[in-house]
Structures are given as C-alpha cells and as structure tokens.
Amino acid sequence: MAIVTAKAGPKLQSVQRLPAYLGILRGMLAEGREFVSTSHLAEVLKLPAIVIRKDLQMTGITGTPRVGFDLRFLVAAIEQFLGWNNTKDVFLVGVRGFGEALLAFDGFGTAGMDVVAGFDRQPELFPGGVRGKPVFPIARLGELARRMHIAIAILTVPDTDAQETADVLVTAGIRAIWDFTTPRLCLPDDVIVQKAGLISELAVLSKRLRERGLTATAEEGNSI
C-alpha cells in the first residue's frame, strides 16, 4: 500500500524561518534603512549568516557584494515568495476554546491574512459575535464562501467533529485548511491540509525538559 506522505515542499525549515526575517526587515525598512547584509542580519537574529544567505537564495533575490541586499526589494521578494503581499480573507470554523484564541490573535495581519468571520454549530450562543467577528451557522458557509470568494479555512472544532466538518468545508469550495484538530483528515488530494503543531511543539518542549532532568512535577503544598 503506497501511502503518499504529503511531500513537504523544498526546504521546509528555510520557509519557516522567512517570517522572522521579514519581521526584522520590515522594522529596518520603517527606520529608513536602505541596505542590509546577511552578516548584519546574522547579528540581529543570532543565526549563522550562511543559513540566512541560503534561505534568501530560495526567494530568488540577488544581492550585491560588499553592499548587501536592497531592503525594499528583499522585503518584496520574501512577501511574494510567501504570498503575503496581498491580503487573503479566511473563515474560522469552531469559535469555542482555541478558535476564540485565534480570533483574538492579531498577528495574522503581518501574514497577509484576515479572519473575516467565524462559524459554529450553535451560532445562537454568540449573538453579538466573538472578538468583534460575526458568527454564522456552518450551514451558511458554502453560500458565504462563494459570495466572498473565500478558499481558506481555519478548523478549530472539537476532534469528534473534525472529519465531518472538514467534508462540509470541501463541498463548500474551501481549498486549503489550517487544521488545529488532532485526528488526521481524509480529504481529496487537491485540498491543502496544513496541520497545526501546537501539541507537537509541546511534545518537543517536554522532551527537552526531560533531557535536562527538569522534571518539575507538581508537588505537594503548592497552593496559591
């Protein structure tokens, strides 16, 4: 049985580092700076310069020796590479718990993403919306997605509803899902599913803690 393992594009880690570069570079641009060298970036980011240079090569931009990169071009190149140059409206499905957390998150703007509406099984529980965003019943998702030309959804429903809701999203025309549920979704190959790694990150953190012997278990007598 040949299970396709969702080939993880080229240089996953490099792509993941780009947003950090972008943040710094945007700041420099705002300060009126015009050029930046990878060696300078390396100091600010505390990363080896060679890593940064290789990462930037990926975006196709080219610098000039002894001068560095033109900041404006560099920022534009990264933004275009990531597709963060034009804003994408997205839906968020499941507004309780972690979904609400994401509605409150204001960091999507820098990534060219705007959460425009929430959806829930019981929208009547949120008559005034959540965090300033309107909440609709999931039944209306297809209609609204078509009308608003929305192709991306953030999935934050309980694990038990994950597959069922994902199916609804796909029939509603959603082409990419940022999935915060734990089960692995079964969807057509042409739908992009990006698993959120919050719990995975916790696993790495826990493991590193254990490796250093910092068990730090909750002990007796630790009442506030």
Add this chain to the structure above:
Amino acid sequence: MAIVTAKAGPKLQSVQRLPAYLGILRGMLAEGREFVSTSHLAEVLKLPAIVIRKDLQMTGITGTPRVGFDLRFLVAAIEQFLGWNNTKDVFLVGVRGFGEALLAFDGFGTAGMDVVAGFDRQPELFPGGVRGKPVFPIARLGELARRMHIAIAILTVPDTDAQETADVLVTAGIRAIWDFTTPRLCLPDDVIVQKAGLISELAVLSKRLRERGLTATAEEGNSI
C-alpha cells in the same frame, strides 16, 4: 563568531508525531483494546507503517511479532518518553488577547500541563481573574514560582515587552519558556526556549497555496 544553533535533539519529526499516536492509542485503550500492530496504526493514521515503527523504537518499547504492542505499555512508554505522565504546573504571562484565549484552552491536559495562574502588567484590569484563573502582577512571579515549584512559563506578552519580560522570568527561576512572541529572545543557554510556530506554519501554508496557484486574494464586492 560561532553561534550555537540550538541543536534540535534527535529525530525532531518523530517526536512531533508521537502526540498523534498517543491520542489514537489512548482512544483504543479506552475502547478496551489490548494489542495494536504498527500496520493497524498505519491504516488509522494514514502513515507508512515503517515510519510508525521507527518512531516507536525511539521510546524504547519493544513489541512481539505477529501480535504487535501491548497497548498499556505502549501508551505508558510514550507518555514517559514525552514526560506527559505527570502533570506539570505552568504560568502564563500576558493574559490579554491570545494569552486570554490560551487560558481557556483545555487541550493542555492531554499533554500533562496545567496552567495554574496568569500574570500581567496590569493585573488590576482583571480583578476576578480570567477564565477562572487568578491573575497576578509580574512582580510576584518569582515569589510564586518558588513557592509552587514552577519552572515553565508561557509567554504571550506583546512583542515590545518580550525580551524584558523574558529576563524577569529567568531571574524568577523559570527554566523553560514557550514563546509566542515574534522577536528572538536572548537568554542564558541553560534556559529552554521553545518558539511557537504559528506564523511559521502560516508561511508554509501560504507557500503551498502559491505553488498551486490558489492566490485567492480578497476581491471586490465581498461584503458579508
């Protein structure tokens, strides 16, 4: 200049997959199942069986041919490997916005983590606490961390306060930080800093979208 690149332990990806296994396995255990084979897990998880077998080898557990793994031992082995077998109390610093929502997130329990208190620059804004958790001034963090034997903190303050707050955490005795801010923190080597990768994941998602030509930009006339 030799910048240490925070060596990412052995088999990062394997560690990241373990929580998914654990979720499934716990469910099977609850259903009364006693044994499970990697081939069966592979079907459920839609992953190649060889991947799962190698990942499990990491935990040190051993299965028996033709039978599979003893579910109870397997779950226990993964939990111990990740350090999720005993609950760790943690603090959350910065209770507005995303921090507030994380306080409401109930998914930490499965990872052996319990957020017991919040801290904020202006705790007086939250007299009754937030989401059932008390909120203290950051000045009291050291005292409480000592008394409650707490070594882990979740950092969800605004980016501008990130470094300063992190320094406070370290002097307060915190040894591990799950960092949701964007700047790169400068801390002693013996403090574990785990960057939350929300934005990095968005980068990967955006990149995959762009590769498939799904620009899906916000177009005119998409009012709700």
Add this chain to the structure above:
DNA sequence: AGAATATCGAGAAATAAATCTCGAAACCAG
C-alpha cells in the same frame, strides 16, 4: 506437529538538509 503468514528489529541504502570552501565582484583608502 509442521507449514504459512504476519509482524517486529536492526542495519544498510537513499534522500534531504545543513554547513563549509573558495572564487568573484564591489566598495574604500591611499
């Protein structure tokens, strides 16, 4: 009891990623 089959475990091969090395190009100083 003996053959067939499913499954594990360990080492080897293949693949991908990170890092190093060196030649070339641009600025600066004299």
Add this chain to the structure above:
DNA sequence: CTGGTTTCGAGATTTATTTCTCGATATTCT
C-alpha cells in the same frame, strides 16, 4: 589606479533523516 577588505554565489562536503531490505519470531491453520 592599485591593493585590501567585505560580501555575495555556487558547488562540494558533511551531517541528519527517511526509507528500504532482510532475517528472526510468534501465531494460526491444516
């Protein structure tokens, strides 16, 4: 105008990770 210095860019090397192959072992069926 020439030599020194900084920085880029491309290929090569090293390292890490994933995937494959094969022998061993326990169950099941005849």
